[in-house]
Amino acid sequence: MAINDGLTIGALATRTGLAVSAIRYYEAQGLIKPWRNGGGQRRFARADLRRLSFVMIAQQFGFTLPQIRIQLEGLPNGRTPTKADWAAISAGFRDSLDARITTLTKLRDNLDGCIGCGCLSLEACALYNPQDKAAENGQGPRYLMGDVPSN
């Protein structure tokens, strides 16, 4: 009825392109905090559109949801990022991107050095470099090469 009652989850989904289930999941992960209307349905602030945009972009940069949550919480007052906040955050994004590009480039250069070599030796091959793998993949599914599980 009232015009400023907030957005329904469906409207938010349509506007962001996210699935309704994804939005509920993000709430469960603490990324957004809708309130409930009389009937128990979620209602979202218009600022959540921007908040979700931020989430989607940060995911492209390879951040996990917990990391994104922390970045959102790190904003003064826990507010949605403003223009000024964004400039600060992007610097961090840029560093992260630069690091990933550097890692991949090094990997490629090693590969170039190895083409035609064919050694694939565990001791000598420059391609076999667990450190870089860890750097690029963030933390993989479970154990990284170099961890020491049993059996």
Added chain:
Amino acid sequence: MAINDGLTIGALATRTGLAVSAIRYYEAQGLIKPWRNGGGQRRFARADLRRLSFVMIAQQFGFTLPQIRIQLEGLPNGRTPTKADWAAISAGFRDSLDARITTLTKLRDNLDGCIGCGCLSLEACALYNPQDKAAENGQGPRYLMGDVPSN
């Protein structure tokens, strides 16, 4: 007893740094094909050391196990890659790496253009680019942005 009875799974694990459970898993995925000794235990060819090195390196390049299996099978006679095979395969690796580097670099350039903008607009922001995300992440957990699930 005989010297050329093949490697035990434990020896292979020690030499490659892989967990024993991982090697069994790779066998289940068809990446290696050990034979069994009288008592039903796995015995591996020395060539499997190299084969597993190949698997580990290919993983660094972002290939999935099924893709790696296909590459190994694609070798004439299904043999372990030789020096010549390796040169051919590395060309494919290089293309894949180049593509990833290009994607990340574009993303970084877009970010540079956006620093200080702070729009985060779903319609206008250059950072919001589902195509590139799909390109970089391979296929994500389930749906990519741009797919249209229900509810």
Added chain:
DNA sequence: CTAATTGCTAAACCTAACTTTAGGTCAAGG
């Protein structure tokens, strides 16, 4: 007023790439 739409929750399911567990077998050293 009522049907269709939309929303709600909890719990199970999904993929990839493994690990862990449980319950038993094999092999090697002394």
Added chain:
DNA sequence: CCTTGACCTAAAGTTAGGTTTAGCAATTAG
């Protein structure tokens, strides 16, 4: 011969990031 330590299988568990399903309530369009 006997005791470790290495191996075996099958099945269930793990993580991330969601989706799907089932069964039911609230909204909204007509």
